[in-house]
Amino acid sequence: MQIAMIQDKIVPADELESAYLDRGIYFGDGVYEVLRSYDGKIFALEEHLARFANSLAAIGIAGVDIGLIRSRVQKAFDTAGISNAKIYFHITRGSAPRKHTFDAALKPNFFLTVMELPDDKEIKANGIAVSTHPDWRWKRCDIKSLNLLANVLARANAAEKGCAEAILVNEQGRITEGAGSAFFAIFGQTLQTSALTANVLPSITRKFAIKAGKNVGLELIEKSLTPQQATDADELFIAVTTKDIVPVVRFDGKLISDGKPGKYTKSLIWEFRSFTV
Template sequence: MKLAIIEDEIISYEQLPASYCDRGLYFGDGVYEVVRSYDGQLFAFEEHMQRFGQSLAAIGIDNVDLGDIRKRIRSAFEKSGIANAKIYWHITRGRGPRDHVGGPDLKPCFFMTITELNENAAAQVKARGMKVSTFPDWRWRRCDIKSLNLLANVLAARDASSKGCDEAILYNEQGYVTEGSSSAFFVIFDNKLQTTPLSENILPSITRIFVLECAKAVGLELVQKPYIIQEARGASEMFIAVTTRDIVGVIQFDDAVIGDGKVGSWTGKLTQQFKANRSKYCS
């Protein structure tokens, strides 16, 4: 007799809810996206949808109608009535008995949530700046795919939290900085903005695109070049960039105080430029 146990309840395998047989739960076999809205409009929605399509194609989930997904997201967002929302969705390869390959009849499963962003809390963090700590980059070798496999990111974030920090900055086996556990990462040396170049080991951050645009507008020279942790400690400023909070200044890197311990002037200029530009990408 085939059985299943959910918490302390024993049921027959045939009674097991289908959601417990999702390949996303068993294997992390799926991809996801997160977008946000500003004042009732989605920010960079098409850019996120394009990356989502690329992630689906990269893992071979090709029987998804992206036009239908667009409609579902917009419809749910409008129904939510949340002006400043965080919209999360994912698609897994499907549901079925636990098997690495899976059967030929797998049907992709879509899941989405819409929650309200705490803008007051975010503003406080922006004003005071955040602390970050470093952690080994234990992720797989295709970080350019926004997959559901996030255990290494979780471990890094939990380590940072245990140290009283707001984010973990990852570094590879050679000691080079890659990115944050859930963000893009930038350092500033005088009037030069430096970030690690994109590769299969770096997520092609959507917010990163707009940060680079802002950097040009405010007069920062862009340098896309790898750098080690010791170099980062000597930066005059640094910040993270992430969908839900855009640009947030970093005031402490491990035990090193950055600049004068306050959010830097270049970071402030970039933040204001980002705010000025964002209406162009809202819809």
């Protein structure tokens, strides 16, 4: 008799709900997106859907109707009635008894949540502290995969240090990005961030942060930084879907400039907001 145990309850294996057999649980075999709304309007939905389609293709999950995903997202958002919401959704390869290989005919599983976003005025006004952590992730971080254990451990380490984000440093001693964000530095009138490679997520918020930078007169350099270079920057910030531009005022315990959000970062926050109306 094949069985399963859920907490202390034993059940026949053939009576398990499909959620317990999801390859997303066993292997992180799926991809996801996080997007948000501003004042009742979903921001950058098409950009997120395009990236989602690219992630699906990259791991070989075929036959997903992006138009259907779009309508599901909109329906869930409208039903929730939350003005400033975080929308999370993922697709896994499907449910089956655990084994590494998979049947190409598996039906993908879809899941979505809509949650209210907390107010972020305080962190935008005061900035956050960040700390560095080794980049232990796999070599295809350009795919928005459910495999996030390395990110989770890095963020947990940052939290233990009283920091809001972990900034990941690769084996060459250079910063790739944050555990859940894009990372930027400002030197004079230059905006610097890592170039998009297989080790850096093509962040939607990164794209709009760069656009905002150009609009306020910053010249872009796409080149990774060392932690020492980051501490020497005039300003630092992270870019993340749920909070857009967030000033970084302390890096590995060192104050950045005077320890307050810089003038360009403040301008970028306002400029980014203009994209959302």
